[in-house]
Every structure is written in structure tokens, then in C-alpha cells.
Amino acid sequence: xxxxxxxxxxxxxxxxxxxxxxxxxxxxxxxxxxxxxxxxxxxxxxxxxxxxxxxxxxxxxxxxxxxxxxxxxxxxxxxxxxxxxxxxxxxxxxxxxxxxxxxxxxxxxxxxxxxxxxxxxxxxxxxxxxxxxxxxxxxxxxxxxxxxxxxxxxxxxxxxxxxxxxxxxxxxxxxxxxxxxxxxxxxxxxxxxxxxxxxxxxxxxxxxxxxxxxxxxxxxxxxxxxxxxxxxxxxxxxxxxxxxxxxxxxxxxxxxxxxxxxxxxxxxxxxxxxxxxxxxxxxxxxxxxxxxxxxxxxxxxxxxxxxxxxxxxxxxxxxxxxxxxxxxxxxxxxxxxxxxxxxxxxxxxxxxxxxxxxxxxxxxxxxxxxxxxxxxxxxxxxxxxxxxxxxxxxxxxxxxxxxxxxxxxxxxxxxxxxxxxxxxxxxxxxxxxxxxxxxxxxxxxxxxxxxxxxxxxxxxxxxxxxxxxxxxxxxxxxxxxxxxxxxxxxxxxxxxxxxxxxxxxxxxxxxxxxxx
Amino acid sequence: xxxxxxxxxxxxxxxxxxxxxxxxxxxxxxxxxxxxxxxxxxxxxxxxxxxxxxxxxxxxxxxxxxxxxxxxxxxxxxxxxxxxxxxxxxxxxxxxxxxxxxxxxxxxxxxxxxxxxxxxxxxxxxxxxxxxxxxxxxxxxxxxxxxxxxxxxxxxxxxxxxxxxxxxxxxxxxxxxxxxxxxxxxxxxxxxxxxxxxxxxxxxxxxxxxxxxxxxxxxxxxxxxxxxxxxxxxxxxxxxxxxxxxxxxxxxxxxxxxxxxxxxxxxxxxxxxxxxxxxxxxxxxxxxxxxxxxxxxxx
Numbered sequence: 001x002x003x004x005x006x007x008x009x010x011x012x013x014x015x016x017x018x019x020x021x022x023x024x025x026x027x028x029x030x031x032x033x034x035x036x037x038x039x040x041x042x043x044x045x046x047x048x049x050x051x052x053x054x055x056x057x058x059x060x061x062x063x064x065x066x067x068x069x070x071x072x073x074x075x076x077x078x079x080x081x082x083x084x085x086x087x088x089x090x091x092x093x094x095x096x097x098x099x100x101x102x103x104x105x106x107x108x109x110x111x112x113x114x115x116x117x118x119x120x121x122x123x124x125x126x127x128x129x130x131x132x133x134x135x136x137x138x139x140x141x142x143x144x145x146x147x148x149x150x151x152x153x154x155x156x157x158x159x160x161x162x163x164x165x166x167x168x169x170x171x172x173x174x175x176x177x178x179x180x181x182x183x184x185x186x187x188x189x190x191x192x193x194x195x196x197x198x199x200x201x202x203x204x205x206x207x208x209x210x211x212x213x214x215x216x217x218x219x220x221x222x223x224x225x226x227x228x229x230x231x232x233x234x235x236x237x238x239x240x241x242x243x244x245x246x247x248x249x250x251x252x253x254x255x256x257x258x259x260x261x262x263x264x265x266x267x268x269x270x271x272x273x274x275x276x277x278x279x280x281x282x283x284x285x286x287x288x289x290x291x292x293x294x295x296x297x298x299x300x301x302x303x304x305x306x307x308x309x310x311x312x313x314x315x316x317x318x319x320x321x322x323x324x325x326x327x328x329x330x331x332x333x334x335x336x337x338x339x340x341x342x343x344x345x346x347x348x349x350x351x352x353x354x355x356x357x358x359x360x361x362x363x364x365x366x367x368x369x370x371x372x373x374x375x376x377x378x379x380x381x382x383x384x385x386x387x388x389x390x391x392x393x394x395x396x397x398x399x400x401x402x403x404x405x406x407x408x409x410x411x412x413x414x415x416x417x418x419x420x421x422x423x424x425x426x427x428x429x430x431x432x433x434x435x436x437x438x439x440x441x442x443x444x445x446x447x448x449x450x451x452x453x454x455x456x457x458x459x460x461x462x463x464x465x466x467x468x469x470x471x472x473x474x475x476x477x478x479x480x481x482x483x484x485x486x487x488x489x490x491x492x493x494x495x496x497x498x499x500x501x502x503x504x505x506x507x508x509x510x511x512x513x514x515x516x
Numbered sequence: 517x518x519x520x521x522x523x524x525x526x527x528x529x530x531x532x533x534x535x536x537x538x539x540x541x542x543x544x545x546x547x548x549x550x551x552x553x554x555x556x557x558x559x560x561x562x563x564x565x566x567x568x569x570x571x572x573x574x575x576x577x578x579x580x581x582x583x584x585x586x587x588x589x590x591x592x593x594x595x596x597x598x599x600x601x602x603x604x605x606x607x608x609x610x611x612x613x614x615x616x617x618x619x620x621x622x623x624x625x626x627x628x629x630x631x632x633x634x635x636x637x638x639x640x641x642x643x644x645x646x647x648x649x650x651x652x653x654x655x656x657x658x659x660x661x662x663x664x665x666x667x668x669x670x671x672x673x674x675x676x677x678x679x680x681x682x683x684x685x686x687x688x689x690x691x692x693x694x695x696x697x698x699x700x701x702x703x704x705x706x707x708x709x710x711x712x713x714x715x716x717x718x719x720x721x722x723x724x725x726x727x728x729x730x731x732x733x734x735x736x737x738x739x740x741x742x743x744x745x746x747x748x749x750x751x752x753x754x755x756x757x758x759x760x761x762x763x764x765x766x767x768x769x770x771x772x773x774x775x776x777x778x779x780x781x782x783x784x785x786x787x788x789x790x791x792x793x794x795x796x797x798x799x800x801x802x803x804x805x806x807x808x809x810x811x812x813x814x815x
Binding site for chain 2: 311
């Protein structure tokens, strides 16, 4: 009898629990649909951010987060590419070496610190301080002195004319940080309150996700989205199916094999536009035999780029030059330069260089989908000319520091050009002063340095573009990189998420995003 | 004196006679077990394919041809289709068999050398038993493939390191199995007799005890081969084992995943191959256990 009673009680209890759970489930379901429900965005990314401080990072995954938390003085219009003021009010350029920048008033950092000329000075001086070892110090290298005549005026004095100052100031890595937050803690790990942007950093679970929440007091008007989660999903197939099922709201950089599927999904909007990124095979010029032009020419001759591009379903464009078609400085005559696929010629060049029977080399790359696919292809192509390639895939952050420190022999990389100007590729990648930072090639050539400086310092735009054209031809002929393909940027967004515009550098902003 | 020598000789003769009849008896019992025969058949089939790989595979498994990529099963010239680089899938599967068997046997052999030694010492010497078994306990505390994973992360990726990692991971269980058998055997009369005759510990361990552990070692190793191959494939699947372009089933299944909607066979066929070989070794091991069990004479 007693036993019976007990089992009865338990079953009643169970029924009660299940019913409660069901109701709870319904509850959350209905609240999701009502307009007052919090609007959340889940963005999926293959790689985790390296850090959260604009001063200390230089990679797309970090940038995506940094753009929501911090802001730059100027910004590029996503449609026209024109430079417009953001935190700045305007600028004056009394002489080629002086930039007077007026700042917007009444803007506060998320931690309450007022945004003023001191904050700008603090940020830029920190970037320029060699002790900081900022990976993008190159953006401000021409700046000699920073003055703050009043609270809302910053004067940048340059050593030599810096023709592309405004595009540099629109670069994410020159976002202004709150001096108070930066002094108080490591904003590279915890960026709470450190920016002026529309979202406030909330938490970072390394390897899993980063969350930012709405900044109600945002000077440009509070965003409609309550929180954004940047979820790390290293597996592309998983990321794609998360967007398909609605578990995630968006991703950028759709791999070719998933493009059709996402396009055919009625709930997903795919944007595809020619980008300015380039995916390349790079060499470490400090390691033999890659300092030898003939070896590099042989390698370019040995790689059938058209064949690889044919596998990309339209997500890659062939251009022989290092400066691609979407960048300032491109000129179509570059297509008659570079080295065509010709295995016999490659073998001959290798023999001339003194390696008739080939050599052994390692190819280092970050183990993301894109490079994991390219690497075995390069390996097989170079095998034909007896270059025995060992693949060395590494975790993304590890790859960056490995390449930076000059340990790699050959490496695969991609360069998304944030400013859209060819200079923003040549200077960071090939200027000798950036060895140990962004010059992974460790390329050190005084003649090239002089040309690169001209592409930065010339104020006359036509003349500057002419220098870029010359540099493109010279560097392509010298095979500083083998440009494998030039990118097409893609973005897949759930149809109910609106207001996100993809830019040709693959970036976007969440400022105007909202859900229907 | 003369008498005892002749007695011993007679004994040896008898043992020899017994041995051959024993093997016959085991074979007879194994034959009756249908699953075991199927297992044996699968293993022999895969072994032959692996041995003859260069002769029978229709293409070079590493030759890329991007114009013929992602062909389906039954495509012209490629019976099982091609992968994302246009490499012939059948050829890659055949070469993968080679690698799987090599990895399986090498890692189990590695585990056996150390595992058997530790098991013998620990079972025979009471004083060593405590310390060895505690270390083994620690190793056993790591769940599943995690220990192998940890070892590979220390040693670095690559097939040789996978062999070592899976080998190390096999040590504790092998040691446990051997120790258990030794504990039982060392109480046997013939061991006591050997001791009484003044045989050295070394001789007792390796001439009296070890031969009598063989059946449990054989059974266990066969089963272990399945686990070893599976965990090696797992490690490669996770990108820690075979590095591209090596044709390894786990790695093939892993890279094929990106194409699972366009070309599911890239993932399914290597997966099926892994299932087949693991099933083969498991059912053979099962059959062997039944056949070698002296208590099941009438099966």
C-alpha cells in the first residue's frame, strides 16, 4: 500500500514538473516573438579574437569585436569608400606636415571618461611607444609630435608628408581608447568601458565566445540590438549549418563549397561582392633559398593558379599583381606581368638557381578552412618541381606570432585591405622598418623602401597612384608574394536581421542592425 | 640423475605434441564461431589489400587533378569517385588500409612490450605491485582517448607520435590483464616446483609464467588492435595524427566533412572502412577468447 502511495506521489510530482517545464518553454517562446524581447545577434567566426585592444591586435576576428566597442576619428563610407568624420568633427591641413583635427564634443567613453584631445593623444602616443610593440604602429609612423591646444583640438605633426593620413585614421587599429580604462587594467583581455562605441564589452570566454551589450548612452543613439555574441566555431560546416538553422544569425567569408547551399536557403540572405583582399604564398627573405629571385620565379611558374581558382565557385579572382583590382594603385597592365603556369620553365629556373634536384621546405599557415585547403594544393604543385614541402599548420594566434618572429620559411596568408589603398599593403608587408611586426617576409631592400615611402608621402594623388603602379609592377616581377587569388567578400545573414552592410574589405558594422 | 633427465625429455616431447594438438583444437573451435570467421576474413582481406597497395590501386593516391574533383561514386575511371583535389578515392582508401594496419600493429606492439613487462613484474613481485599498479591507476583514470590526446599534444602531431601515444595509452590495460593472469599462475604447482628446483626468477617469469599468459595476451591484443586503429583514426580526424596529404581514413573523413552535402562519400567511405576493420578485429578477438578459453572445451 505504502509503496503504491509513494509511486503515485512521484508520478504526480513528475507530471507537475513536466507541465511546469512545458509552460516555461512556451513562455520563453512567446516572449521571443514580442517586440519588447531582447534582440540578440549571434555572429559565428572560425577564429577567436587575439585581443580586445585596438592598440595590440591586427587580425580580422579581433577587429570585428573592436569595431563594436571602439571608434575611430574618421570612417569609410561603406558604399562610396569616402572618408567621413566619426569621432572627429572635421580637419584642416594648413601645410602638408600639419593636420589639425577638431573633435566632436559631449562624447563620453563607456566608463564615463570624457572623450577629448587628451584621449586621442594618449592612444596615439601609446601606439607609437616602441615599448608597446603595437603591430600596427606603422599606421602612425610618420607622426612626429602630437599637440592638444584645447580640449577638442588635436594637431598631428608629421616628419614627412603623409598623404594617406585620413585613411589611416579610419583604420580600426587607430580606434581611440579610454585612458582611464587602459591605465586601470589590461583592456586587451577585458575591454569593459574602454571605448566610445555603440556596444559595451561584457565577457570573453576564450575559445568560446565574446559578448558585447548595448550602450544605452551611445552618442549616436542607442542601438536596437541588445547584445551580440561572437561565437567561435572552428568548423566551417558547423558554422554554416548554424546559420541555416537559425542558431546563429550571420557569418562572413562563406567557403565556396557552402555557397550554393546558403544561397538556396530561403531564410538566408547572401551578399557577395568583389573585395580587396588577396590570398598569397609568402616567403621569408632571410631564409635560403627564398632570397633567390629565380627560386621564387620557379615557384610562381609551378603553381597553376587558374586551376585552383576554378574550384572556388566564383569566390576568387585571378590577378597577377600584388595590388589587386579593387585597390587604389591597381592598373590592368599588371596582368601582363607575373609568371605563368609552366612546369618546364620552373624546373629550368630552379636548375639555374642551383637546385636542379629541388630542396626541402616547410609551409606554415593558420589552420583555418581557407588555408587548410590551399596548403595541400601548393604541396602537390611544388612536388612537380621536386620541392618537397612539409606542411606546418598552426593555431591562428600561434601562426601570427610565428610568422612575425621570422620562423616561417614559406607561409600562406591573406591581407584584407582596410583602407582600400595599395599603400596599406606595401608599407606594412614589405617596408624594412616593419620587420618583426607586419613584415612577415622580412623583406629589406632600400630601393623598395624608398619607393614605398613615396607611395605614402606624396601629396599629389595622381603622382602617388603612379608610384603605387610602379611598385605593383616591381614587386610582382620580383615575386615578393605569389598572389594566389584576389578575394570576393561574402556574408550570409538570416533574413530577419537587417541593417548590416558589407564593405569591400570584408568588414561591417552593427550600429544600425535590427531584427524584424 | 640419468632417470630424471630422460623424464624431462619425455616431458618436452609430450609438451610439443600437446602444443600442436592445442593449436588444432583452437582452430577447430574458432572455425565453428561464425562471427570470428567473418572477422578473420575481413582482416585477411584488408591485410592483402594493404600489402598489394602499389599493385592494385588504380591511381597514385597523392596525384591531384583539380579538373576531376568531387566526382561521385561510379564516375568514369574512378569507381569510388574523387576527393576535393581530384585524387582517386579508391586508391586513397587502399593506401589508408596500409597506414591503419601499421599504426594498429606498431602501437599495440609498443604497448605490449611495456605492458607485459610491467604486468609480469607487478604480478610476480609483491613489493613492486603497489607502486606499479598505482601508476597504472593514474593512467587509467584518464577517460578514453584523452590520454592519447594529451600525449600527442606534448609530442606534436604526426603518425609516429600517434603510434607512441596510442601505445602508451595501451600500456595500463595490458599491464592489468597480464598482472591478473600472473597472480593466478604463480600459485600453480609447476611454478612452485620450478621454485623448488631453484630456477631463477627470470627463468620462472619468462619460461613458466609468460607462456601461460599468452592466450590472454593474444585475445586482449586482438581486441586492442581495434581500439588502437580507432583511436589513431580519431586523432587524425582531429587533425593531430596523419598530416596532409597522407591518405589516412580518419583524416580523410575529417576533410571530407566540408563537402558532406555535395560529396557525402568522401566522409562515409573512410568511415565505413574504419567500421569494417574495427569490427573485424573485435569479432576475431571475441572468437579467439572463446576458442582459447580452457574452460569451454565442448564449444
